[in-house]
Amino acid sequence: MFQLIRYLKRFKKQVILGPMFKLTEAIFELIVPLVMASIIDVGVKNGDSSYVLRMGGLMVVLGVIGLACALTCQYFAARASQGVGTAIRNDLFAHINSLSMAEIDQIGTPSLVNRINNDVNQLQLAVAMLIRLVVRAPFLVIGSTVMAMILDWKLSLIFLASIPLIALVLYWIMSRCVPFFRSVQRHLDQLSLVTRENLEGARVIRAFSAQKAERRRFEDANEGYTKESVRAGKISALLNPLTYVIANTAIIGIIWFGGTRVDGGVLTQGEIIALVNYMTQILLALIVVANLVVIFTKAQASAVRVNEVFALTPSVQEPAAKPQMPSGKKTDTPKIEFQNVSFRYPQSSEYALRSLSISIRPGETIGIIGGTGSGKTTLISLIPRLFDVTEGSLLIDGRDVREYSLAELRRKIATASQRATLFHATIRENVAFGAPEATDEDIAKALEISQSSEFVNKLEQKWDTMVAQGGTSLSGGQRQRLSIARALAAKPEILILDDSLSALDFKTDAKLRRALAEAEKDTTVILVSQRAAALRSADQIIVLDDGNVAGIGTHADLMRTCTVYQEICASQLDVSKERGQAV
């Protein structure tokens, strides 16, 4: 929690002045019972009605000033708490943006979303309470005790005894409740997870008629949540009755022993009333303290969850110092060079890619082919540094990728992947996602090459058509084409197409590749595909097999030397044969 205190510093004025104003109000509140005691002991005893009126007027004045102070405090509290929440949210989101895929996968999207929203709300509430009540409530407790001591120090012993007792009860209840709060939060995470999965997998779930089983899964979490909440509630519900009992017992004590004190002439009747009043005030204040403790324990749990995110450091780091740009690029510098690159996912002992070395010249087209899990997607994730190589090095334009700033590096590269994610935005915004400065012309060109113009122009609002979240309003093929358009609009030096033509029909696929070949002559293209035919005329083909490089070369080379490649081609041969018959 303490790491987050720095956010309060920006609101020094509010955080310091707010409680001060509140304190002023509290002081006035403490004076009121004294004024009342003197009305009884002086005004009534002496039959002085003008004194009674004057004191009544004083109480009204105290009330007005108190109100003004309190309102100022509330205003400060609203500004500061919302401000702190807003700042934390901004920083959290920025930090999540700076993390690498490895860390984001580790916590998971739903949990991150929950942290940004619910947990920060909890912190926000805690800040508001900090300003509004943290000073006021304890002050009322201490102040009332001090007042009691001034009135009669012997009777104030009752105060001194009952306050720690109440505090003890508070502590006991809280410490019993905290584990429940955590478990309640876990159940809530589970509830969100199941719901999210059900929204995403609605088609499959319905196809398998698995709604009932899913519902049971949800009900389990839901039931668990309810049970834990009720159990926590049983304990926390003891709070008010117990404190009430203690305070009233104290009042009984005050009256009984106060009776002897009055009998002995040490105390007056009015003063007893004041003492009872102070005890009531303490009770009210302590109940507030109890609520504060609840809020702060919850905030503590939330702070832990927020800090967990802040504590993650991106495994992919920006270069420490900006290295000198190499003076003048030599013409024979390879565009991309893998030097004995091996890679292992964090927390995995198996290499996903082993000792790859290849040199790719500018403008070349590289094909990557291989079985499921052979490391194709892993390989291309290394180029924009979504992950860092475990061993070896990866050079772009003759410089290690780790020497570029991430922004500079990623500007050179655009990827369209097989499972393309589109955003809930217009088609224009989606295509210009990687290049907000793209002109209409650029977008039109990108749509044209990716064979998207035709279907986009048929849409009612054309470029301004909204795409549903995840692109669900479009077909798989349309999504892939738009994601290729998005990659093209970014005008990359290196274009990576990760099996991103898989949902296209052959005609569109062929048209798209032809258009690409014509338009992007200078671009280095990395083409991941399942279809050997699609890679046939690539300048080099990397054949991967279970993380190992089975061969690198042209189609003709590989057909001679690489058995894995031969097998792949053979498995697709029947197609070629038929083609011979057909044409």
Next chain:
Amino acid sequence: MKSTQVLGRILRYGKPYLIYLILALLFAAGNVALTLYAPILIGDAVDCIVGAGQVDFSAVGMILIRLAAVTAGAALLSWLMTLCTNVVSYRTVRDMRSDIFQKFADVPLRYIDQNSRGDLLSRMANDTEQIGNGLLQGFSQLFTGIITIIGTLAFMLAINIAVALAVAVITPLSLFVAAFIAKRSHTYFAQQTRDRGEMTGYTEEMIGAQREVKGYGAEERTQQKFEEINARLYESGVRSQLYSSLTNPSTRFVNGLVYAAVGVFGAFHVLSGRMTIGQLSSFLSYANQYTKPFNEISGVVTEFQSAIASARRVFTVLEERSEDPDAPDAVELRHCRGEVRLEHVFFSYDKEKKLIEDFHLSVRPGQKIAIVGPTGCGKTTLINLLMRFYDTDAGVIYVDGANAMHYTKDSLRGAYGMVLQDTWLTSGTVRENIAFGKPEATEEEIIAAAKAAHIHSFIKRLPQGYDTRLGDDGGNISAGQKQLLCIARVMLAKPSMLILDEATSSIDTRTEILVQNAFTSMMEGRTCFIVAHRLSTIQNADRILVMKKGKIIEQGTHEELLNQGGFYFELYNSQFSGTANP
């Protein structure tokens, strides 16, 4: 929906727990009565302590014993009351969540496709919580508050009518202040709720798409957009928080006025001998407590408002039209032979844009039907209709000779096995995922299915084999492996008909050959609908439908269609014309 209607609906949710609600109210009433009686006892005691040598200890003792009993009773009742309200509110929230979840399963897919997932999620999780906190807990507070006010007034009137009336005169001021504030804060709360929903939606989307955000270096821009939403949330947050927090000090101020009035007015009454000092002390206690319920009630009012805003969002979901339920005389589709006939089928997602028109198709049991055509020609739509994800606008689909509408949806869908391109797995173990459609499957069946899908050896290599948990959205295995798991899932369910929608497109060709073999043996004797883009995979189909713009433009076997030299011929040849060099 009007606020009163919303309130009514929420209360209907509490109905099953009416007994708890009634008990809560009874306990509350008892608690209030005892709590209010305590000051009278204290006042009586104070009256017995007049001054030096004028203390009636035996009377004081008697009163204090009664006070102790009253205290114990009040505490017990207050505990019981909270227990009851907890049960009511938590269970109501549970029921509401359950209903929302059920609704998500019942609404037409279109609704889920069109709404932001984060927003729907936030309605299930956050809004219901708000209702629980604000409305249900608030309800008991409101009730306690009101009877406290009435009770206090009654006690005060019993002690002294004139002073009590003075208090009653000042009271409306408090109500007026609270109402004024509530009105203002309502609008801001609604705004805040909207902004919060937008924020959840945006974070969900952007964190979910980190690959794209990073790949395109869009961190700064998404940050900007985020900060813009956040700034709006700040404004609405400050306003709603400020207005709702004005209530407490304002009512406390009114409270102060009441206290002063009671003090002064009461003092005059004591002076003129119409009241004792003890009674004045009771009065002061009441005056202290009197406005506390007002405080609480106005606090409840602001909570109420944000709860009502939340309830509106929840009920909008619940009011969403469900898929038409099964006809009352619907029968289970058992031992489906796999005969499918479509007659005069019309369908479009959007009334303005016609998609499928007057569609005919007749499939005999065991036939393999391949569907090809350019993207957007209606292939996927056809699948949606077969599965009854959407219902036809006109025309009839017959399955085994009977209208598909006459079967229960579950049994109809169960007759199909479906593998989609978008692989979806649930966060559970590998075993649970394979047995997704048939949770009661035996270990042997599961392993057999995995072997058939050629994923068994991969699973064996996983750290915990079949008990390995798949992360969020199956994050730790590759797309191809996910696809194989999906295939195993279908293999296990052994449906009478198969739908393979672009299913093989992300499995590499070597694996695909194996999968194809497995599929071929599984397809044996089953009716199959295959939507594939690789024409090589569908050449063995009994019939190939070539679709364009929602209509079948050609159909026949592979050879027939090639000989026809039409659209299919063109499509088939185009796959070889593309060069690898884009």
